[in-house]
Amino acid sequence: EAQVTQNPRYLITVTGKKLTVTCSQNMNHEYMSWYRQDPGLGLRQIYYSMNVEVTDKGDVPEGYKVSRKEKRNFPLILESPSPNQTSLYFCASSLSPGLRFRGGYTFGSGTRLTVV
Amino acid sequence: GENVEQHPSTLSVQEGDSAVIKCTYSDSASNYFPWYKQELGKGPQLIIDIRSNVGEKKDQRIAVTLNKTAKHFSLHITETQPEDSAVYFCAASSGSGGGADGLTFGKGTHLIIQP
Numbered sequence: 001e002a003q004v005t006q007n008p009r010y011l012i013t014v015t016g017k018k019l020t021v022t023c024s025q026n027m028n029h030e031y032m033s034w035y036r037q038d039p040g041l042g043l044r045q046i047y048y049s050m051n052v053e054v055t056d057k058g059d060v061p062e063g064y065k066v067s068r069k070e071k072r073n074f075p076l077i078l079e080s081p082s083p084n085q086t087s088l089y090f091c092a093s094s095l096s097p098g099l100r101f102r103g104g105y106t107f108g109s110g111t112r113l114t115v116v
Numbered sequence: 117g118e119n120v121e122q123h124p125s126t127l128s129v130q131e132g133d134s135a136v137i138k139c140t141y142s143d144s145a146s147n148y149f150p151w152y153k154q155e156l157g158k159g160p161q162l163i164i165d166i167r168s169n170v171g172e173k174k175d176q177r178i179a180v181t182l183n184k185t186a187k188h189f190s191l192h193i194t195e196t197q198p199e200d201s202a203v204y205f206c207a208a209s210s211g212s213g214g215g216a217d218g219l220t221f222g223k224g225t226h227l228i229i230q231p
């Protein structure tokens with residue numbers, strides 16, 4: 001089944017403790033992206049990646065890192081989480097940049113992160 | 117960059133009635149406009165999309181219209197059913213392949229279908 005898999009689904013952590021949210025897709029998509037979803041603010045892009053070893057900042061990148069060492073994986077790293085990073089996070093993937101929006105994004109099921 | 121406004125934030129309709137959600141965008145270069153449906157506890161799923169060379173597109177009970185001159189597009193759901201209850205997001209993108217070239221989303225509309 002074609003899908004984007006995120007782990008974990010739920011995570012409660014303490015301020016300053018480094019964490020990684022994993023994202024993996026099995027569709028051979030070149031484009032991957034991370035979004036956070038907050039009440040009243042909709043979906044905001046954190047980082048995106050056009051291809052392996054190519055990443056760039058979205059609208060709200062502060063406090064986050066990403067890497068794209070393999071085509072299928074795009075982990076989101078919070079080096080020193082803070083309470084304002086409490087949110088619902090979604091990973092998404094799509095076809096190659098030139099064909100990126102044929103069929104749109106495929107989203108993962110989300111990771112609900114709470115930082116206390 | 118692109119800015120997408122979506123209205124209303126909440127929409128309650130009687131089962132069987134129609135629902136309309138409207139979005140406006142700011143970047144005249146945008147040429148791709150998808151709509152996503154997010155059910156409780158799940159990620160958004162693409163339900164319909166439209167490109168700037170098309171004015172209207174239908175898929176069963178769902179239709180999307182686009183007015184490029186006015187820079188707005190709308191989602192129309194007819195004969196609403198309980199399973200249509202969800203949060204709906206519109207989005208826009210230029211799809212040019214450069215810069216922060218992702219989808220810019222509206223803030224979402226919570227559609228409630230009253231039995």
